[in-house]
Amino acid sequence: MQKTPLRWLSLLATVWWLTSVVVTCAVATEPLQSDAPTIIPMTADGVQRATITLDSYSYNPNHLIVEAGKPVELTLTSVATMIPHNFIIKDPAGALSIEQDVGAGKTVTITFTPTQRGTIPFYCNKRLWPLPSHRDKGMEGKLEVR
């Protein structure tokens, strides 16, 4: 009979500890990104240039607007620690198909010329099984071709 209050106390402590861990994880994985569209400016040489920052698990900016028929140069800069990401963009017609790996902390540049007007999604398909893919964690965006 003497031990019952102690047992309750330790149970309460365990519940409190588990709750705080779950809350901390939920706050930490909240993606920080803006959905505001970014019109990629054309430089003097006729190339539409932009830098996209890759993090775990986001692209920033994640809504790009470009002009059809003009070259696009994207500098993909990863600020992620340890986790490798990629940049995949494929239009349904098959005119545009890019799959570029971007290692943690690395920068790579891709160039392409979108020909079809429309909105094409881009995303990261990396995943650490059995966790959801990076795209499922919010690592996606869209390229609006006008």
Ligand SMILES: [Cu+2]
């Ligand atoms: Cu990724």
